[in-house]
Amino acid sequence: MAAIETHDLTKRYRDLTALADLSLSVPEGELFGLLGPNGSGKTTTIEILTGQLDPTSGTASVLGHDPVDDHLAVREVVGILPEREDPPSFLTPREYLQFVGDVRGFDAVDDRIDEWADRLGFVEHLDTLSTDLSEGERQRVMLAQAFIHEPDLVFIDEPLVNLDPIMQAEVKDHMREYCERGNTLFLSTHFLEVAEELCTSVGIVRDGTLVAERDPREMDPDEQLLDYFRSEVQAAARRDGDHGGESPTSGPSVAPDDDESAVEATGEFDA
């Protein structure tokens, strides 16, 4: 059964197209990685699938729920870790995770807080004001809030950002174990080595369109995901050029001539 299913998902902001007819299917138990250059529509995809944003057209199903009509039900059964978001400055990690328990409506949160703090290595910072934590420590707290209610599906935008190498390895192990238990992970990342090492399936998105899907484990030993990624993105860019395709961006605030669009235009990416 598919944990996530989308059909022709499209999101437009006036004359900008952030997502164009995105169709994908992520089976349960998959560790799916969505790769793409800056501004290619990765964050928009996650925001639509988690009911934070309505698509302009198309349909989606997340664990059997419609993220448009039933967005609160979707958010109840999934965990979400947005990119570059911190715990509240003047709450301690313990208090923030208590709040997460309340707002998610589950009991016995204290045991889970201790368990996750231990697992992600921030036990000694549980009572430190979040504003005084390092960026890596804040990211660990945010990872904990995404998993603490033991959801069947978690969306993570850049999972390993700001983590030191040891913690990166531990988080990777955790993510593998999480999916081995039958749960599903949907990652959005720029880091190809993360996708190569972890994912059981990757989708490459460019200008809001899924241009390729691949299981990294099935690649030839001498084949690099980086080369595959580059060739698919450049092939899509050529196709768009042939068809006079537009150059969309990830949101309404991004000017067409900014750095992100420049990156898109050259088919480069910051892996």
Next chain:
Amino acid sequence: MSGADSTGRSASGGLSTRLLTRMIREEWRLQAELFGDRFAVFPLVVAAFGGIGVWLLTVTGTSMDAIAAGVHGLVFFFGLQVGTIGLVGRDALRDVLGDVTMLVFSARTLPVTWRRLLAIFMLKDLLYYSALFLAPLAVGYAAVALSSGVPATQVALLWLTTTGAFALGVGTSLTLAGVGTRSRAAVVALVGLLAVGIVTGHLDPATLSPYGFYSDPSVRTALTGFGPALALLALGPLAFEPVDSGVARSATDRYSRLRATIRDHDGVATRTVLEVARSSGSVWKVLFSMGVLFGVTVFLVREVASASTLTPSYGIAVGTLLGLGAFTTYSWVTQFDGAADYRRFPVSMDAVFAGKRRAYLLLSVPAGLVYLALALLWVPAGEVLIGAVVFPLVAVYVFGVTAYVTGFSPNELLFDTPLFVAFGAALALVSIPLIVAALAYGQAPTTATGVAIGVSVLAALVGIALARRAGPRWDRQLR
């Protein structure tokens, strides 16, 4: 930056001038980026609101002198609010404006001290508000004042002295914030000394503010009137100690107990109260802000009573102004988070705003009631009781209007003209009849009381309805 200048002093002065010029340009571009052409109408709207307000007050028999005093008081209060940016520093700007990088935050990357950047930033704000806010206010005042026989020089003087009153407000809050970065006890002692000085009559706030120069221009009043403002503007950046101690602060778990005490189901109100309480100034900033507004209101009512034949009601006036002043509390309860913080949880925007309202009332109502209780020292209990009814009802209205119009960005009101007009009109709709009722209380106490309570109840009902609509409205806009 400063170049290879042979004289350190002139290089330093040149650097300050260049920084000021660039900060002004930065501010202009920021406004243009955020609000486009709409911002250009803002001074016109301020002039129109100011003129209408002054005219309405003259209709009730209030003298131009009393109105000028009131304008100084309110501008001082506004300066205090603007100066509180120093209480929360970078987080405040980020919450208000999003993830921006501005020159004022560049002390770590440019060879400029934090104090100099802060001083130039304050000067830029002073010029900015003086030109775009206080000058139009003076124009609005002039439209009525000139026809009432007030000399043009006096109107020009009002612009100068209200700019001074604004500077005094900014300097006061920034200095208190600066002292607070070194010792909280010193802030409490300073505020206590000021309060005792004013109550016992040893300190005359009118003489020690630019209003003293406005009411009696002379060299002596220029020194006593502008001196404190200038001293505080210099002292604020010097007192400020923004250097991170490097020590990670810990806090005992207060969340569970507070949540249980206020019976908060989803934790939104608990989280909000804790964040306000642990931010700089803690819950005392609510008390302080209400205290200043209380002082300004009492001063205005006294001025009106002494300059006219009216016997205004302290209860209704204080209740109304404190209720309107609860807007400041709204900005604090929405300062530390945004709608995005809740969009990954299974909680509706409706529930989020309900939690915010709870936190807002928990913080503002007790603070306002403290001052109404203080008024019992010289105001009859019956009159105070009316104020105690009016105040929370107006506060509920202010919450509903602010939540509906501005959502999580109440400070955008200061820049976005259509929002400012909508918000101003909504507040005027309720505050004008209440102020008229306060002024008419001496002549017709029963009718004035009935009008005040009736208008407040109606306003609160509208506020509740608007607050209920705020959640779905912002949810739709965000999606």
